[in-house]
């Protein structure tokens with residue numbers, strides 16, 4: 001079973017660009033990198049920062065609030081906030097690292113389709 005939603009035309013997103021799209025009560029992050037499209041939750045799993053306002057380098061997105069970094073290919077955490085040492089231990093005790101939810105993306109007739117029921121990993 002899939003729940004495909006149309007989030008726009010491939011022409012709306014240049015390579016290396018990301019944007020937020022609201023569909024079915026969800027805020028999604030849609031990203032184009034090297035001709036591939038990725039979709040993830042727009043809100044950072046740390047404390048809800050808007051990832052579309054962050055930094056994109058390749059498939060790595062950095063949250064603008066506290067610097068957590070995630071790989072959009074599978075949502076894995078590469079860095080949990082910018083904290084280090086004891087501060088990082090405290091940050092992890094308050095909110096343990098958790099992956100960014102990603103979604104399966106397909107392109108059909110130049111439309112970007114996101115499956116809300118299937119993970120992108």
Ligand code: FES
Pocket residue numbers: 044045046047048049063064065066067068081
């Ligand atoms: S809200 Fe994203 S790193 Fe804190």
